[in-house]
Structure formats: C-alpha cells, structure tokens
Amino acid sequence: MEQITTRRWARLGAVVGTGALLVGVLAGCSAAAPGADSGSTDTDAALEEDVTLTWWTWSDSTQEQADAISEKYPNVTFDVVKLENPDAVVTKLQNAIKAGKGAPDIVPVEYQTMPQLTLGGALADLTPYGLDEYEDAFTASTWNSVNVQDQLVGLPGDSGPMVMIYNTALYEKAGITEAPTTWDEFATASAAIHAADPEAYIANSGDAGFFTSMIWASGGQPFTTDGENVTIDLQDEGTKKFSDFWSERLNNGELSGLATWSDEWTKALTQDKLGTLLMGSWMISGGMEDYGPAGRFKVAPMPTWDGQPASAENGGSGLSVTSQSEHKAAAAGILKYLAEGEGRELLNANGFPSTIADLENPEWLDYPFPGYSDQPANQVGAASAASVISGWQYLPYQGYANNVFSDSVGKALGSGGDLNEALLAWQDTLVEYGNEQGFSVNE
Amino acid sequence: MTVAHVHAQPPAGVSTETYATVAATGTRAAGATGGRRRRARRDWAGWWFVGPFMLVFGLVFVAPLLYAMYLSLFRETLIGGNSFVGLENYAKALVDPKFWEAMLRVSIFLLVQVPIMLGLGLFAALALDSARLRWVPFYRLSIFLPYAVPGVVAVMIWGYMYGSQFGLVADINRFFGVELPSPLAENLILLSIGNIVTWEFVGYNMLIFFSALKAVPQELYEAAEIDGAGAFRTIFSIKLPSIRGAIIIATIFSVIGSFQLFNEPSILQTIAPNSITTYFTPNLYAFNLSFAGSQFNYAAAIAIVSGVITMVVAYLVQLAGEKNEATS
Numbered sequence: 001m002e003q004i005t006t007r008r009w010a011r012l013g014a015v016v017g018t019g020a021l022l023v024g025v026l027a028g029c030s031a032a033a034p035g036a037d038s039g040s041t042d043t044d045a046a047l048e049e050d051v052t053l054t055w056w057t058w059s060d061s062t063q064e065q066a067d068a069i070s071e072k073y074p075n076v077t078f079d080v081v082k083l084e085n086p087d088a089v090v091t092k093l094q095n096a097i098k099a100g101k102g103a104p105d106i107v108p109v110e111y112q113t114m115p116q117l118t119l120g121g122a123l124a125d126l127t128p129y130g131l132d133e134y135e136d137a138f139t140a141s142t143w144n145s146v147n148v149q150d151q152l153v154g155l156p157g158d159s160g161p162m163v164m165i166y167n168t169a170l171y172e173k174a175g176i177t178e179a180p181t182t183w184d185e186f187a188t189a190s191a192a193i194h195a196a197d198p199e200a201y202i203a204n205s206g207d208a209g210f211f212t213s214m215i216w217a218s219g220g221q222p223f224t225t226d227g228e229n230v231t232i233d234l235q236d237e238g239t240k241k242f243s244d245f246w247s248e249r250l251n252n253g254e255l256s257g258l259a260t261w262s263d264e265w266t267k268a269l270t271q272d273k274l275g276t277l278l279m280g281s282w283m284i285s286g287g288m289e290d291y292g293p294a295g296r297f298k299v300a301p302m303p304t305w306d307g308q309p310a311s312a313e314n315g316g317s318g319l320s321v322t323s324q325s326e327h328k329a330a331a332a333g334i335l336k337y338l339a340e341g342e343g344r345e346l347l348n349a350n351g352f353p354s355t356i357a358d359l360e361n362p363e364w365l366d367y368p369f370p371g372y373s374d375q376p377a378n379q380v381g382a383a384s385a386a387s388v389i390s391g392w393q394y395l396p397y398q399g400y401a402n403n404v405f406s407d408s409v410g411k412a413l414g415s416g417g418d419l420n421e422a423l424l425a426w427q428d429t430l431v432e433y434g435n436e437q438g439f440s441v442n443e
Numbered sequence: 444m445t446v447a448h449v450h451a452q453p454p455a456g457v458s459t460e461t462y463a464t465v466a467a468t469g470t471r472a473a474g475a476t477g478g479r480r481r482r483a484r485r486d487w488a489g490w491w492f493v494g495p496f497m498l499v500f501g502l503v504f505v506a507p508l509l510y511a512m513y514l515s516l517f518r519e520t521l522i523g524g525n526s527f528v529g530l531e532n533y534a535k536a537l538v539d540p541k542f543w544e545a546m547l548r549v550s551i552f553l554l555v556q557v558p559i560m561l562g563l564g565l566f567a568a569l570a571l572d573s574a575r576l577r578w579v580p581f582y583r584l585s586i587f588l589p590y591a592v593p594g595v596v597a598v599m600i601w602g603y604m605y606g607s608q609f610g611l612v613a614d615i616n617r618f619f620g621v622e623l624p625s626p627l628a629e630n631l632i633l634l635s636i637g638n639i640v641t642w643e644f645v646g647y648n649m650l651i652f653f654s655a656l657k658a659v660p661q662e663l664y665e666a667a668e669i670d671g672a673g674a675f676r677t678i679f680s681i682k683l684p685s686i687r688g689a690i691i692i693a694t695i696f697s698v699i700g701s702f703q704l705f706n707e708p709s710i711l712q713t714i715a716p717n718s719i720t721t722y723f724t725p726n727l728y729a730f731n732l733s734f735a736g737s738q739f740n741y742a743a744a745i746a747i748v749s750g751v752i753t754m755v756v757a758y759l760v761q762l763a764g765e766k767n768e769a770t771s
Contacts, residue, residue: 091734094737098737098739119521119522120521120737199608205717207716228522256608257625257717258608259713259714259715259716259717262713262714263603263606263609263714264606264608264609264610264714267608267609268608268609271609273608396521397521397736399735400735400736400737403721403731403735403736404721404731404735404736406712406716406717406719406720406721407720407721407722410716410717411629411717411720413717414628414629414715414717414718415628415629415630415717433736436520437520437521437522438520438521438522438523439521439522
C-alpha cells in the first residue's frame with residue numbers, strides 16, 4: 001500500500017509540478033534499496049559467479065589489463081572508468097563516500113593518500129580476504145604504505161624509489177662529465193650549469209610531492225601519526241637539511257620556476273634548459289625518449305648527504321577495494337590474481353615494480369634501455385628501492401596539505417622567500433586544520 | 444491516509460481542471476479510471492503553465508540554496524562526525540583573513556578591470572555606430588570573437604603567451620633584447636588575469652551597447668543635426684543617455700562576474716602554482732575548502748557570505764543608476 005501511495009504521489013508531482021520537496025522525497029525512496037554485500041570472504045567462489053566490477057583509473061592501460069583479466073575469469077566483466085588524474089579520483093571517491101553511494105569496486109590510490117582515504121572510511125580492509133599472505137613478496141616501503149592503522153587497505157602496484165635522470169649534454173656543456181653523487185657536488189654542478197647558460201637550470205623548484213620526498217630522502221620525518229595523535233615538525237633535522245640546501249639554490253637563482261608537467265617545462269626539457277629530474281623510478285620507462293635524442297638522458301642514483309646510499313619513494317600507487325563495494329570478495333580475488341604470477345606481469349608492464357622477485361630478476365635488471373644509450377637503468381632504480389629510508393609517514397590529510405602547499409612554501413619558491421619560514425607557515429596551517437578536524441596535533 | 448487520484452494523462456473528454464484534482468482524505472484509488480471527480484475544489488489549470496518552470500526553478504535554484512544554507516549550520520570533521528554548530532561557520536568567515544584577502548583582491552579587480560573593460564566596450568560600440576567605419580560587420584565579429592572562445596581555451600592561449608622562458612614574452616625579450624617582468628609572477632598575476640578577462644568580455648559588452656544604440660530612434664539624431672549638434676555632442680546628449688539602461692545592466696553583470704572570478708585563476712594555477720594561492724578569489728577559496736579540505740560546511744558559509752556581498756554591491760550599483768536617472 002505504501003508503495004502504491006508513493007507512486008501516486010510521484011504522478012501528482014509530475015502533473016502539477018509541486019517542486020523540489022516531493023522530488024527529494026522520491027529520491028529518498030528510490031535510494032533505499034541497496035543490494036548489500038554478501039559478506040563472504042571466499043574470493044575463489046566469488047569469481048565463479050557472474051559479476052561486473054567497476055574500476056576507476058587514471059591510467060591508459062587499465063582497460064587492456066581488465067580485458068586480459070576477463071579472459072582469465074570469463075564470469076567477471078569490468079566497467080573501466082578513466083578519470084583525469086589521481087586527484088580527480090580522490091575527489092570523486094570522497095564525494096561518493098560522503099554521498100553514501102557511487103563508489104567503484106576497485107580503485108587505484110596513491111601511497112600518499114592511503115592514510116587520508118582510510119581515515120575517511122573509503123577503503124576496505126583486505127586482511128579477511130587473505131591478501132596479507134603476500135607481505136613477503138613486496139618491498140618493505142611499499143608494504144608499509146598500504147598498511148594504515150593496522151589495516152591492509154591496498155595491494156601495492158608500482159613503486160617510485162627516487163632516481164636522478166639527468167641531461168648529459170647540458171652537464172657536459174658546463175664541464176661536468178660525471179653525475180653528482182653528493183649534494184655538495186650537485187650544488188657545484190648547479191652553479192656551473194647556470195653560469196654556462198643563463199637560461200638553463202639544474203632543476204625546477206618543485207611541488208609538494210617533490211618536497212616531501214626530498215625531505216624523506218634527507219632523513220626527515222616531519223609527520224607522525226599515532227591514531228588520532230598527529231605530530232608535525234617541519235623543522236626537524238632532515239627537513240632543515242634539505243630546505244637550507246634548496247634555499248641556497250633558490251636564492252642563487254639556480255632553480256627554474258616552471259611547474260612540473262606544464263608545457264613550458266616540457267619545452268625546457270626538450271631544449272636542454274632543464275638539467276635534472278629527481279623523481280620516482282616510474283620515470284625511467286616514463287617516456288624520456290620524448291624529451292631528447294637517444295643517449296641525451298641518463299639515470300643515476302640520487303645524490304646523498306654523506307655518500308651513503310639513501311633514497312625515498314616518490315609517487316607510486318596501489319589498488320584498493322572500496323568500503324562501498326557490493327562485490328568485495330570478487331574484487332579482492334582480482335587483486336589476489338594481480339599479486340603474483342601472470343597477473344603481476346600485467347601490472348608490471350606499465351610501471352616500476354614493487355615486488356622483490358621482479359626487482360631481483362636479472363633479465364629485468366640487465367635490460368639495456370636504448371633511450372639511455374643501452375644503460376641498464378633498472379639497476380639504478382632497484383638499488384634505490386633497497387636504500388629507501390624506513391619509517392616515513394604521510395599525514396592523514398596529505399591531500400589537503402599538498403593543496404595548501406602553494407599558499408606558503410610554493411609562494412616562497414615563486415618569489416624567493418625564506419623556505420624555513422615558509423615551512424613553518426605551512427606547518428601552522430596543517431596544525432590548525434588537523435585540530436579543527438578532530439585530531440590532536442602537536443598537543 | 445491521503446491518497447491522490449491523479450493520472451498521468453487526462454482521458455478524452457475530461458477537462459484538465461476536473462482531472463488534476465487532489466481527492467479528499469480516505470477516498471480509495473482503486474478502479475478509478477477516468478471517472479469524473481465529484482468535488483472539484485480548486486482550479487489547478489494555472490499550474491499546467493507555471494508548473495514546469497516552478498519545478499526547474501525549485502530544483503536548480505531554490506533547492507541548492509536551501510541545501511547550502513542547511514549545510515552551513517553544521518560542521519563535519521574527519522574525526523568526530525557531524526555536529527550542529529549554528530552560526531559558528533559564519534562567525535569564522537567574518538574574521539577569516541584569507542576570505543577577506545580574497546574579497547579585497549576581487550574588489551580591486553572590480554574597481555580597475557570593470558571600468559577599463561566597459562570603457563573599451565562602449566568605445567567600440569560607439570565607433571561601430573558612428574557610421575564612419577567601413578566593414579562594420581567585420582569589426583563587430585572580430586571584437587566579439589574572443590567571447591566565443593571557451594574560457595578554458597582562452598586562458599591556455601594566454602598562459603602560453605605569458606610564458607617568459609618559451610612563450611611570447613620570451614620571444615619579445617629575445618627580439619628586442621629587453622627583460623620584461625614575468626606576467627605570471629605573483630605581483631603581476633592579477634593584472635594578467637584582468638587582461639584575459641578584458642579580452643574575453645569586451646566584445647560581449649560591446650554587443651550589449653551596440654544593440655541598445657541601434658534601438659535609439661533615428662528622429663533624435665535628425666533633430667540633433669538640425670540643432671547643429673556635432674558628433675561628440677550627439678554622443679553625450681543623446682547616445683549615452685539613451686543606453687543608460689544597457690550600461691547599468693552591463694555593469695551589474697560585470698560586478699557579479701568579478702566577485703565570481705574562478706576559471707581564469709583556477710586554470711592559470713596549473714602553470715603558475717606558486718603565484719595563485721588556494722584562496723585567490725572567494726570562489727576559488729570555497730572550491731578548495733570543499734574539494735581539497737572536505738570542509739563542505741565552511742565552504743557553504745563562505746559561498747553564502749560572498750553571495751550576499753555580491754548581491755548588496757550589485758543592488759547598490761542598480762540603485763545608483765536609478766538615482767542618476769531620476770535626477771537627470
């Protein structure tokens with residue numbers, strides 16, 4: 001009876017147009033029938049049944065991967081939705097979680113936003129589905145990234161141990177034939193490059209993701225989270241070491257102000273005006289051949305402070321199952337397939353691996369990259385993966401932190417201010433925001 | 444239980460007024476297929492005409508506004524959930540230095556850019572209307588053309604030209620051997636945005652003025668000519684007073700546009716992230732608060748406060764315009 005009444009009211013609404021109120025009521029009615037998750041954790045059984053999984057992505061290769069998986073599991077079909085970039089995925093996912101519906105089953109999540117999405121209740125714990133068994137297969141730093149607050153919220157996908165990709169021609173023009181191995185040598189090279197060509201710079205001043213990774217590689221640990229207690233210290237030893245160093249480069253006018261990935265930045269790279277990329281190893285096979293003739297660029301380990309190898313992760317992402325998914329077991333089953341063997345190969349085809357076996361695979365390690373004059377560049381990345389400093393944590397609201405980075409540190413990078421002061425201003429904003437959001441920050 | 448006896452389509456022979464009737468409480472719906480209602484208490488025919496409009500108006504204007512007001516009374520945090528906070532968000536907005544910095548910035552923009560843009564638009568319209576130009580349709584179209592370029596594309600074109608290492612500015616520097624300051628630097632970015640907005644909207648305003656000028660009765664010009672009025676006399680005594688209404692409307696549009704500045708800074712942010720803060724304009728601030736900071740409630744309050752300020756300023760402009768009209 002109640003249903004019939006509702007339908008009549010609907011027609012009344014359609015006929016006389018009494019406006020938004022009724023429509024709101026109707027929307028409320030129609031949303032109230034979710035096909036709830038069965039709750040089963042048997043992933044194999046779930047993949048035997050016909051199921052359609054929605055898979056958001058920012059990568060061009062996901063559709064191919066999905067097609068390949070469908071061949072292996074004919075009952076599983078994928079609805080791949082490509083979004084613009086990782087930020088767009090985070091925003092859309094958070095909106096869906098807030099709205100109570102609309103989230104996909106499988107979603108890629110950058111390591112730096114895992115804590116934020118976990119806290120927002122967006123990601124499902126994968127331990128009950130048996131994904132914790134794969135711990136030993138992955139590097140410590142990536143496995144650490146997908147474990148947030150005692151939950152396993154993702155399967156590591158690619159990884160981004162930092163390397164230095166440099167323009168050999170530009171360095172040679174400045175009289176430097178060997179890649180700098182320490183930051184002191186980097187400083188010397190920086191001055192020489194800018195002196196040899198006033199339009200050329202050793203690097204650009206960088207964004208939030210670059211800055212946090214550089215702090216990490218310098219041994220800093222500005223963010224610590226323990227439950228709801230957050231500590232922020234953007235003047236700890238490692239942070240200060242890097243920011244002092246970068247301030248000096250900045251104030252010497254040796255850093256380009258171009259935004260990473262902008263058109264002008266691309267031009268600067270192709271026209272030999274930008275000497276170095278300090279980035280995750282995903283950039284090794286990230287299309288450097290588009291920026292210059294073969295052999296123009298080479299891959300070197302990150303410079304270090306004391307000559308001892310030290311590195312950090314920059315970028316990289318894992319695959320997660322959302323808390324809203326109605327097919328968690330099936331989605332987790334797909335992640336299991338992607339964790340090892342031929343499934344893993346699908347993932348590795350487009351990115352720098354996070355699995356120990358692949359990082360130690362001689363065939364992969366010795367692969368000569370034609371773009372780098374046959375340099376076996378993966379070796380540099382693998383060595384970097386082994387020297388990533390442990391213990392790093394991102395903030396449980398890193399997305400917001402990166403967004404407001406431009407208001408303080410970015411501003412200083414743009415107009416040549418004091419970076420340490422700017423870092424403190426950034427810290428103030430982050431402390432205030434954290435406390436407002438219910439954390440205990442620096443208390 | 445209230446049951447409505449209404450059907451989607453009026454059956455043949457049944458008038459709309461009888462048809463669209465809400466029946467009295469307790470009447471049963473079953474089996475009533477096209478029978479006449481005995482008690483037609485109100486004439487609902489008017490709703491057939493205003494209904495579609497009211498529905499859309501309610502959905503896209505009233506509902507979001509009410510929802511924003513509702514949202515602005517709460518505070519949802521990452522930890523601790525949702526709680527009613529009354530007018531706290533508004534109290535915070537009123538003393539938020541970031542919000543007022545943004546407001547100040549768009550106010551400066553309004554005071555400088557709008558007069559320039561409207562002045563150029565007016566000049567172009569008067570020139571086109573002067574009957575001394577050949578190829579009027581060509582000029583009219585050329586000046587209007589930038590408005591037809593999508594805002595995003597326009598900003599990207601200008602962003603490229605502004606580039607001081609590889610853009611047009613760089614080329615000028617190299618060609619003339621000068622060192623122009625970078626238009627994308629923090630101290631010049633507002634000016635650069637003003638330039639883009641002017642380029643985009645001069646043609647639009649020109650068209651408003653031009654069409655108003657076309658509506659001025661020819662007799663007035665003839666009379667002025669007989670009285671010996673020159674071109675400038677005609678402009679100040681006939682043309683400008685005649686299109687006062689159009690000028691006021693264009694000013695109000697521009698006031699609203701200035702306060703709502705969003706597209707240009709938002710897109711330029713990708714190439715000049717260090718020059719444009721997340722609170723560069725009130726709209727950009729509200730956007731970043733909600734989408735980057737998940738502070739939907741506070742963003743709603745910011746949006747409402749800046750909406751009210753915009754309304755007040757627009758109303759003052761209108762009032763000033765009407766007052767002048769009354770005294771002249």
